[in-house]
Amino acid sequence: MADELIIAVDGMGGDAAPEMVVHGVAISHERNPEARFLVFGDEALIAPELAKYDRLKDACRLVHADVSVAMDDRPSQALRRGRRKSSMWMAIAAVKEGEAHAAVSAGNTGALMAMAKVILKTVDGIERPAIAAMWPTLRGESIVLDVGATIGVDAQQLVEFAVMGEAMSRTIYGLSRPTVGLLNIGVEEVKGLDEVKHAAQLLKESNLPIEYYGFVEGDDIGRGTVDVVVAEGFSGNIALKTAEGTAKQIAAYLRAAMSRTLLSRIGYVFARGAFNILREKLDPRTMNGGVFLGLNGVVIKSHGSADEIGFASAIDLAADMVRNDLVARIKRDLGRYHAPADAAAAQEVGIGTS
């Protein structure tokens, strides 16, 4: 598959699937004309959608799947009902079988992660995969991980997140020495969770070739203080959702303020171009797509509520990851980093290696 780019798509995942999914494929295909797509799902529902886009005829292959994972299925339920015969499973399995280079789904996050772990397995040296988000900042873009795959990780797992996030940052942004920070709280009385403090010690004392910056706080994320923000999944998810909520809230304030008086409405007309730029900057759809890191394959999770524009961004992201060979880079980095890191960590802070 050397010069090809094949993306497996879960046709049934997402609130507005399959219509939104197929439309998203069509949009992304225009930007990635060399890409081919395997769309998995209910043939009776998807075929009419595909028929709407002439250009997709040669670029898409529809593969029927009997089962669709519901947005509210528990992961265990989804695994039981959806093993082998769900569109979600089949999309990931296509990556495993070498039929596709990446899988994209807007379905149930927990089910997607559970299936991805079962099918693709975690990379050697990674205990638990993480979900990485790309976060717009005042300096550009940062990577924040984990934003919800794990809760209750230990220090060593946080260090693994640091290694993976750093590799992703070099891969997709081309940075040579991305800086890495650990998300913590700044209240002096309680200098954060023990795991976070311990991870800081590991990162400082180990011989990992990582540009470790130190602790960062919630307001450092949007400021772009570091290129990679490492967090445990619970607080990482809360940070991500809180930022999304705040952005929506301010956009609503702004709309209300601009429509308040005749003068402000006139001002709006003049400044429309500026508002459009701002709207694009704040459009969560252009940043849609959580990257599953730590698996033997590329899996991208789109927001369940994504529209076709958002879903197309998630496909673009998958294509980017494949072109830049992210998985191979992470494996190489981990291979290079993990052994000495373990040894150094064990030696320097007196813990056993795993």
Added chain:
Amino acid sequence: MADELIIAVDGMGGDAAPEMVVHGVAISHERNPEARFLVFGDEALIAPELAKYDRLKDACRLVHADVSVAMDDRPSQALRRGRRKSSMWMAIAAVKEGEAHAAVSAGNTGALMAMAKVILKTVDGIERPAIAAMWPTLRGESIVLDVGATIGVDAQQLVEFAVMGEAMSRTIYGLSRPTVGLLNIGVEEVKGLDEVKHAAQLLKESNLPIEYYGFVEGDDIGRGTVDVVVAEGFSGNIALKTAEGTAKQIAAYLRAAMSRTLLSRIGYVFARGAFNILREKLDPRTMNGGVFLGLNGVVIKSHGSADEIGFASAIDLAADMVRNDLVARIKRDLGRYHAPADAAAAQEVGIGTS
């Protein structure tokens, strides 16, 4: 002190103390002309500041303190160095001694909480005090607690936070049945921390007269989904700081967009009124002040980087708490709630009472 309102002020706390503190007192005094102030701190530094404001002459009494707690002192250090003779300690002690109704400090949060616990003690039925923040939302204002006093709380402590936050909401916003939600993550695989799940069970099954809404996610805070958001201090602090950072980030985007072209600059001139309204809405200084809940007395923490306007807001908040007798209300509610809650909780989920 029945008809009086006396606020004890730590004159040496905050990045720009004491100048900023005294200026803040002067601003708040204009809005609370009946209030009297005890300002604690280095006489040589504060007296010249007080001399700048004629009107404060009768409203303020300066009490010399030998020691100032540094912003980066550890709480244990601050307690050792600052016991009895620091401006921070003396301000809190004035509340304990009945010389003041509330204490306000922009100093070191950890030290302030540590001293407040030692001097004022926690209210019966509260294991650990929390810091509550008032959060502007699309529906008005919500209370979020804890935003950084505690990490690693258990389910029973989260329930105590719910009781205190609910009492504060009724007290300062006059709501009769404020709704209460538990901050959690929505990823299906991992339905949040065990403590949070357990607290949900306690709130649902107990006979607390609390309008328990259920779990809320990060984006629900700004949306105003519930009146009181209960969180463990680590994630609560990260949510707060992330929202502050996002607001600053968007304000910077907006400024850049509006100054980009001649048209947008003209638009800005027309819409200046609207922008001023937005600026006020986003001004963190109007919301400055974390309320320490669960202590036998009112203590308000101002942002360390607050300016005089922010510090004046923190004083206003303290005055509000005193006028509405928050501490007595919390005690009454806890007395009414705690015993049955404990018993019900123990009975229904099979845990021992504490």
